[in-house]
Amino acid sequence: MATIISNRRVAEGIYVMHAAGRFEAKAGQFFMVRGWESYPLLSRPLSVYDQDEQGVKFLYKVAGEGTELLSRMQAGEDVTLLGPLGNGFPAAAGRTALVGGGIGVAPLFYAARHLEQADLYLGYSVEVYEEYEFRSIGHPVTIDCGGRVLDLVDFDAYDTVFVCGPEPMLRAAQIKSAMSAGKAAVYVSLENRMACGIGACLVCSVGCENGRKKACSDGPVFRAEEVVLA
Numbered sequence: 001m002a003t004i005i006s007n008r009r010v011a012e013g014i015y016v017m018h019a020a021g022r023f024e025a026k027a028g029q030f031f032m033v034r035g036w037e038s039y040p041l042l043s044r045p046l047s048v049y050d051q052d053e054q055g056v057k058f059l060y061k062v063a064g065e066g067t068e069l070l071s072r073m074q075a076g077e078d079v080t081l082l083g084p085l086g087n088g089f090p091a092a093a094g095r096t097a098l099v100g101g102g103i104g105v106a107p108l109f110y111a112a113r114h115l116e117q118a119d120l121y122l123g124y125s126v127e128v129y130e131e132y133e134f135r136s137i138g139h140p141v142t143i144d145c146g147g148r149v150l151d152l153v154d155f156d157a158y159d160t161v162f163v164c165g166p167e168p169m170l171r172a173a174q175i176k177s178a179m180s181a182g183k184a185a186v187y188v189s190l191e192n193r194m195a196c197g198i199g200a201c202l203v204c205s206v207g208c209e210n211g212r213k214k215a216c217s218d219g220p221v222f223r224a225e226e227v228v229l230a
C-alpha cells in the first residue's frame with residue numbers, strides 16, 4: 001500500500017499522482033497500480049513519470065474505468081503498487097533524442113532527468129501539459145500540438161532515440177529508423193494491454209524477430225527493428 005500525497009489534474013482528463021514510498025525504479029519501468037478492492041479485476045500499468053525522496057509519480061490519462069477511479073482518489077487514500085516492473089530504457093549512448101506522443105511523454109521525464117544530454121520532442125493532440133516541468137530539466141524541448149512530432153526528429157542526427165507513444169507512432173518510428181542511415185539505435189516503449197505485469201499470463205505477448213516475447217517482463221522497451229507491430 002502507498003498513501004497518495006497528491007493527485008492533481010493538469011489538463012482535461014490528465015492527472016499526476018504522487019504516491020509515498022521508497023522505490024528504486026529505473027526510467028522506462030512501470031508499476032501495476034490499483035486503487036480499488038475487487039473490481040475492476042486487474043491493476044493498471046502506469047510508467048514511472050518521476051521519482052523523488054518522497055515517492056513515485058505517475059502522469060496518466062483517463063482512458064476507462066480504472067484510470068477514472070484513480071483520478072477520483074484523494075491525498076491520504078491508499079493505492080496498491082506492484083513494481084517497479086519491466087526492463088526500462090537501456091543506457092543511452094551519444095546524442096540522444098527522447099520522443100513522446102500523447103500520454104507517451106510520461107516515461108520521458110524521468111529518463112531526461114537522468115541524462116546529461118538529451119533533446120526532448122513532445123507531441124500533443126489537443127492540449128499541452130507539464131511543459132514547465134519538462135523545460136525545467138534544462139534540456140532543449142520541442143513541442144508539437146496537433147501535428148506529427150516524429151516528423152520533427154532527424155534520426156540521423158542522433159546516436160540513440162527513445163520513442164514512446166501510440167502504436168501508429170511506433171510503427172512510423174520503425175519505418176523512419178529503417179529508412180535512416182542507420183546510425184541511431186532506436187528503441188520503442190510498448191503500451192500493450194497487460195494483466196499480471198510479471199510475465200505469468202501471456203496477455204501482453206508481442207511478436208519479435210526471434211519469436212514471441214512478453215511486453216511486461218522482456219519489455220516494455222524493445223529495439224525498434226526487433227518488434228512486429230500489428
Ligand SMILES: Cc1cc2nc3c(=O)[nH]c(=O)nc-3n(C[C@H](O)[C@H](O)[C@H](O)COP(=O)(O)OP(=O)(O)OC[C@H]3O[C@@H](n4cnc5c(N)ncnc54)[C@H](O)[C@@H]3O)c2cc1C
Pocket residue numbers: 030040044045046047048058059060061062063064065066067068103106107190191192193194220
Ligand atoms: C508498460 C505500460 C505503461 C503505461 N504507462 C502509462 C502512463 O504512464 N500513463 C497512462 O496514462 N497510461 C499508461 N499506460 C496505458 C494504461 O495502462 C491504460 O490506459 C490503462 O490500463 C487503461 O485502463 P482503464 O481501466 O482506464 O481503461 P479500460 O477500461 O481498460 O480501457 C479503456 C479504453 O482504453 C483502451 N486501452 C486500455 N488499455 C490500453 C492500452 N494499454 N493501450 C491501448 N489502449 C488501451 C481499451 O481498449 C478501451 O478502449 C501504460 C501501459 C503500459 C502497458
Ligand code: FES
Pocket residue numbers: 193194195196197198199200201202203204205214215216217
Ligand atoms: S501481462 Fe501477464 S505476461 Fe505480461
